[in-house]
Amino acid sequence: MDLLALADFSLVARHGGFGKAARAAHRPKATLSRRVAELEASLDLRLFERGGRALKVTEEGRALFERTHTLLGELEEATAAIASGGQTPRGRLRISAPLLFSQTAMGGLAASFALKYPEVRIEVTTEDRPVDMIEEGYDLVIRVNPAPDESLVGRTFLRDRLVVVAHPDLVRPAEGEAVPAIVRSTNDSSPWRVLGPDGEEDIRIEPVMTLSSLIMVRDAVRAGVGAGRLPVSLVSHDLADGTLAHWGDVAGPEIALWTLYPSRRLLSARVAAFLDHLKQAFPKGTPDELAAHIGR
Known part of the structure; x- marks a missing residue:
């Protein structure tokens, strides 16, 4: 199986269309379409239903995506770690963070991280809804009192009341x-x-x-x-x-902010670096430390 074609299929499936995938990866749409068609021909399977403007993953395509996207992610992380000597954070870091934390602290945290690691291109999306990290391509998610999820690992880095x-x-x-x-x-x-x-x-x-x-x-x-x-x-x-x-x-439970990431993926140098960055910003994890970031 052509791993490059499989990676292109995973890219299109994750973004929900050839156009969106092409814009996200800065790749020609025609190239992605051709590679996916070659993969379908080699597998003798239809991976997408194409009709009008809509593109829908078939049952076989979804099964292939679910079984391979984690492995592809691990391969990408491993090759990136080897290329960088396993130490230097670089590449894209996609983070989903809740609204209030984004408005009050995330801008400064992202800026100081970017100055420390100029080879990392950080992208922060602000939303309070639960997100599917794998499906939506996030490297790290910050959430308030998240529900237990066996597919994710994480830790509390900040508490409030x-x-x-x-x-x-x-x-x-x-x-x-x-x-x-x-x-x-x-x-x-x-x-x-x-x-x-x-x-x-x-x-x-x-x-x-x-x-x-x-x-x-x-x-x-x-x-x-x-x-x-x-x-x-x-x-x-x-x-x-x-x-x-x-x-x-x-009265009631405290507010706990968690960092979450997929347990089955290798922890990339950039994710590890951002986790350490949060630890340095909030060494005790107290409301006073967050208040210092908020200022007036």
Whole structure:
């Protein structure tokens, strides 16, 4: 079997089309189409259903992709490691990171990493949805409290916690009264349980604004529209200078940021270097260290 043709097939299958694959790899579309056709002829199998503008992987094509793309990835990593002496990080590094972490810290982290390793071309995609690392071609994924996944390995590199905060002029309600609140979902109307001096207590809320971004929630809380639940790293500077008042830590599990990568692939020099970069940026993994990256 022609491994180069197999690699081209995997590229087209991963990107979902010849055009997208050609643009991603900077290769002629006609060359990819010809190589895949040669592979189909050698296997006597149809790997793609071609019709109109749509390109669909056949059942046989999907089985071939699932059985070979990991091996191809390992071959690529191995040859790259040998070519670079096994030490120098180089090549493309694709990372998927959650929205808030991307907005507050990822730009600076990516920039400092690029200055340290100029031969690495880093690409960061911002999204909170679960991604399929293999199917979508990511080298590393950063996620908040991810669900267990046997196909991935990872570790926690940063921890945070939620707090209830408000503008100093907003009076904390008496027991049983509701406070105007800024929430992230129209269904969020349950009381906020916080850790008070006498144990856990509930703060009743009356949602007055729904915002999808935590940064927008923070800005609205700063303006005095209502109280909000926010990561302490995002508001620690406001709490320190009195711009916001702390009403209590939210009861419940902590926020943990994880780095995840496929366990079956060789850990490339560039992924290992970025993991080490995160460790240097957050040696203790505390909210204060993240707050230092966020700044004002």
